[in-house]
Amino acid sequence: MPVWVRTVLILCTTWPLAACAGRQSALDPQGLQSDQVRSTLFIFLAVSAIVWIAVVLVLAVGMLRRKRATHTPLDLHEGFEQRAGRLVLGLGVATTVIVLGLSFVSYAGQRNVFAKDEHALTLKIIGHQWWWEVHYEADSPHQSFVTANEIRIPTGQPIKVELESADVIHSFWVPSLTGKMDLITGQKNELQFTAKNAGVYRGQCAEFCGLQHAHMAFDIIALPPDEFGRWRDHQNQSAQSPADQLGRQGEALFRARGCALCHNISGTLAGGQLGPDLTHVGSRTTIAAGTLPNNPATLGAWISDPQHIKPGNLMPKMPLQSNELIAILHYLEQLK
Amino acid sequence: MSMAAEKNQLRDDVLNGFQLSQQLERIWRTPSGLPGALMSVDHKVVGRRYIVTAFVFLLLGGILAVLMRIQLAGPENTFLSADKYNQIFTMHGSTMMFLFAVPVMEAFAVYLVPLMVGTRNIAFPRLNAFSYWMFLFGGCFLWISFALNVGPDVGWFAYVPLSSLQYTPTKRPDVWAQMITFTEVAALAVAVEIIVTVFKQRAPGMTLDRIPLFVWAMLVTAFLVMFAMPSIMVASTSLILDRLVNTRFYDSSSGGHPLLWQHLFWFFGHPEVYIIFIPGTGMVSAILATFARRPVVGYPVVILSLIATGFLSFGLWVHHMFVTGLPQLGAGLFTASSMLIAVPSGLQIFCWLATLWDGRPVYRTPLLFVLGFIVIFVLGGLSGVMVASVPIDTQVHDTYFVVAHFHYVLIGGAVFPLIGAVYYWFPKITGRMLSERLGRWNFWLAFIGFNIAFFPMHILGLIGMPRRVYTYTADMDWAHLNLLSSGGALIFALSFALLLINVVYSARKGTLAGDNPWNASTLEWATASPPPPQNFDRIPVVKHRDPLWADGESLPVVAGLSAERREVLLTSLAEAEPQVREASPEPSIWPLLAAIATTIFFIGSIFTPWAVLWGTPPMAIALIGWFWPTGSKEDEA
Numbered sequence: 001m002p003v004w005v006r007t008v009l010i011l012c013t014t015w016p017l018a019a020c021a022g023r024q025s026a027l028d029p030q031g032l033q034s035d036q037v038r039s040t041l042f043i044f045l046a047v048s049a050i051v052w053i054a055v056v057l058v059l060a061v062g063m064l065r066r067k068r069a070t071h072t073p074l075d076l077h078e079g080f081e082q083r084a085g086r087l088v089l090g091l092g093v094a095t096t097v098i099v100l101g102l103s104f105v106s107y108a109g110q111r112n113v114f115a116k117d118e119h120a121l122t123l124k125i126i127g128h129q130w131w132w133e134v135h136y137e138a139d140s141p142h143q144s145f146v147t148a149n150e151i152r153i154p155t156g157q158p159i160k161v162e163l164e165s166a167d168v169i170h171s172f173w174v175p176s177l178t179g180k181m182d183l184i185t186g187q188k189n190e191l192q193f194t195a196k197n198a199g200v201y202r203g204q205c206a207e208f209c210g211l212q213h214a215h216m217a218f219d220i221i222a223l224p225p226d227e228f229g230r231w232r233d234h235q236n237q238s239a240q241s242p243a244d245q246l247g248r249q250g251e252a253l254f255r256a257r258g259c260a261l262c263h264n265i266s267g268t269l270a271g272g273q274l275g276p277d278l279t280h281v282g283s284r285t286t287i288a289a290g291t292l293p294n295n296p297a298t299l300g301a302w303i304s305d306p307q308h309i310k311p312g313n314l315m316p317k318m319p320l321q322s323n324e325l326i327a328i329l330h331y332l333e334q335l336k
Numbered sequence: 337m338s339m340a341a342e343k344n345q346l347r348d349d350v351l352n353g354f355q356l357s358q359q360l361e362r363i364w365r366t367p368s369g370l371p372g373a374l375m376s377v378d379h380k381v382v383g384r385r386y387i388v389t390a391f392v393f394l395l396l397g398g399i400l401a402v403l404m405r406i407q408l409a410g411p412e413n414t415f416l417s418a419d420k421y422n423q424i425f426t427m428h429g430s431t432m433m434f435l436f437a438v439p440v441m442e443a444f445a446v447y448l449v450p451l452m453v454g455t456r457n458i459a460f461p462r463l464n465a466f467s468y469w470m471f472l473f474g475g476c477f478l479w480i481s482f483a484l485n486v487g488p489d490v491g492w493f494a495y496v497p498l499s500s501l502q503y504t505p506t507k508r509p510d511v512w513a514q515m516i517t518f519t520e521v522a523a524l525a526v527a528v529e530i531i532v533t534v535f536k537q538r539a540p541g542m543t544l545d546r547i548p549l550f551v552w553a554m555l556v557t558a559f560l561v562m563f564a565m566p567s568i569m570v571a572s573t574s575l576i577l578d579r580l581v582n583t584r585f586y587d588s589s590s591g592g593h594p595l596l597w598q599h600l601f602w603f604f605g606h607p608e609v610y611i612i613f614i615p616g617t618g619m620v621s622a623i624l625a626t627f628a629r630r631p632v633v634g635y636p637v638v639i640l641s642l643i644a645t646g647f648l649s650f651g652l653w654v655h656h657m658f659v660t661g662l663p664q665l666g667a668g669l670f671t672a673s674s675m676l677i678a679v680p681s682g683l684q685i686f687c688w689l690a691t692l693w694d695g696r697p698v699y700r701t702p703l704l705f706v707l708g709f710i711v712i713f714v715l716g717g718l719s720g721v722m723v724a725s726v727p728i729d730t731q732v733h734d735t736y737f738v739v740a741h742f743h744y745v746l747i748g749g750a751v752f753p754l755i756g757a758v759y760y761w762f763p764k765i766t767g768r769m770l771s772e773r774l775g776r777w778n779f780w781l782a783f784i785g786f787n788i789a790f791f792p793m794h795i796l797g798l799i800g801m802p803r804r805v806y807t808y809t810a811d812m813d814w815a816h817l818n819l820l821s822s823g824g825a826l827i828f829a830l831s832f833a834l835l836l837i838n839v840v841y842s843a844r845k846g847t848l849a850g851d852n853p854w855n856a857s858t859l860e861w862a863t864a865s866p867p868p869p870q871n872f873d874r875i876p877v878v879k880h881r882d883p884l885w886a887d888g889e890s891l892p893v894v895a896g897l898s899a900e901r902r903e904v905l906l907t908s909l910a911e912a913e914p915q916v917r918e919a920s921p922e923p924s925i926w927p928l929l930a931a932i933a934t935t936i937f938f939i940g941s942i943f944t945p946w947a948v949l950w951g952t953p954p955m956a957i958a959l960i961g962w963f964w965p966t967g968s969k970e971d972e973a
Contacts (some may be wrong), residue, residue: 025798041731048722052715058693063707074629074631087690091686094681106724106727106728112727171734173802184594184660185497185588186588204802205734208491214806215419311418
């Protein structure tokens, strides 16, 4: 077998399956809800495939079969007309039975997907053009904190997200874990899901929300419960003071250059509420709502010209000297 | 009218043959020259313009689709900016839905329905001319705005609050909303004309159960337009009011609600799909009967299915809103109602399959497109059953799965029959056949290109690609399928280039068609190709559902209509028994002037509310001119 034939064969057989796996795939479920949806989908898919193949087969046979010889179009065969009429109506009844059956299958799946658990861990998520504000709420205020664009959850525990919007309609969607739910201005929606396995699952805004709708993603990082507990305790703490001179300089510049007008860093004088909370920005894996991985190079590029990376976003380009940029960057990197 | 005058009037029963044709042609023809062209009220002239204009918009919308596919062919492509991409997908959707799909179906109805029911002109011919001008001006308004970088960029659905003044403080959403108003007016006008033409102007003897299936489909469509369009009219007008004069219909902080928009929009938006699809089924039935060489099996089943589809289409708009946080049981009920529409659609498919089964198919291009329609549309219908399920929809809603689904339904269900219809009726409209050879290439390129372009989108949606994103990153594993899809889109676009070449070439050089080149059964084939201005020298009498097959070349006719002035025969609604002779309007410039006045009013009013004030007198003048009594013979009677 020539090499290229083998390559093509391998591609044809493995690639479609490989393509289904992924961080953002409804076909590779990692949560209880997405699992349920996939089962429902496969039932529908099987019924649909059978119906479609049957229709195409009947069409093909109808075209190829030997025909009765007649001379004029109106020379109809009475027996055929009657049988055809009965058959058509019979198939109509069959169609009705199938769709009613599928409706019940669908409703059963729907009840599972939207089942509510009283003891779910509650998060509040507020959609902004074009990023996600995430509130971890607890009974005592000192256990509540705010973060952005990265949601860490414990595996195996039901999570309830309360969804609101600060501006236009967005939609919260993490296909690996569950289907989507809209964040609607002036309305509170909620969604529950449970991650079965630890992992990083990407989500993305699914309702067109303006210029940078394409760059409004986030990660859900599912952790084993004890690891999640440690992360949560750490997030509860205020930002650490910078350890070195350059870091302190960066902290001062963060206020002096206007960053603090929009961004909050708990435990410091920076208390802006318009942009994402940066208290622990150094520990996040991505920046700009899942647009870029978080490292000194990308963060530096972002701060020096946010409009180049995500045109139209609400963060203005601030005039910074290169040494000022380095200081701010150094400071933010320390906010683990 | 006195008895003496009645006797002296020239009727078509005293003339014969060539003399009669000449006389009728003289009174029914459109005046020559540019003024004549602007005054025409002939349904064939208006219908032809309507069809050509709608196809120009198809071409423009198609070019936008190709631009989008180029942008999405690879990850992080910079071919289009985010702003341009958002304008382009909005323009693509708005153009295809409002300026191509609905108008082109109505255009075919304007041209064909009067011929198929055997009358001389459509009901309310001046309104018909007005409707065309409104459509043309509305479409030009949208596209000129786009060229001036004021093209709408909030999606063809223009969800609030994104389309509100606060979040889009430009004129772009106003342009969109007012374009809707133009097309609403145009569509409602045609709907009224079709309903009256079908109810009152059918040839004697064409009882309700002898109306051709295409005409039935257009009748049901006209009723859908009448009931669906007011909803979008309320929605878009409220949006303009919110934006222009600070009303608060959709503002949740003042007692309005963004979901109000979604309910109103989809109460229109879902029937809209059937406004596009039902005419497609009518075309399928017409083509199938002719090329399977027998009448469609189950005529009453098909008609009842059309009517059932029409009713059901108003009961399932909520399936566009399954992820807005509705009560679960309510959402579940809309799952069932959405799936139920598979029953009438299925019944029609079964009737067509039975027709092909028993028929002796002649595989010409129109039939190929119908066969392609069945294969594609059934797949689209089944993916529609999937998206009707609430749990499945939570995953696939607003993803490329839905993009794949509705292109299978709309292109498969409406565009394939439409292209088939172009091949089928082109000889009637122009007198020449389209090239069969190019036609076959056209079909196969369209069929293969379409499936390569749109099938992978099902998978893309399931592996996480949302709609309306101008780009995506390389690590998302979407690149291969997107590239494949873009390649398919180019092949699909090529098939339309072939169609254009075929039309341009065949219009001049094609084989002459003759009256009835396909040996079809309905009345439009009983007259010359292209038909003379009066359509028929004598009004045919219908004694059979397939008159040309039953009576051959010698159709019975009635005589007695005036041969001195424009007159049509009105018949009773159910039995089509002759009732009265009714005058039909002469050519007039007033519909054009009224459309110009209305255009000034509409466009002015997105800039200042005062336009409602100063825009009204010109419209009033135009309407007074339009309806000024002319002292016609009928008026004296």
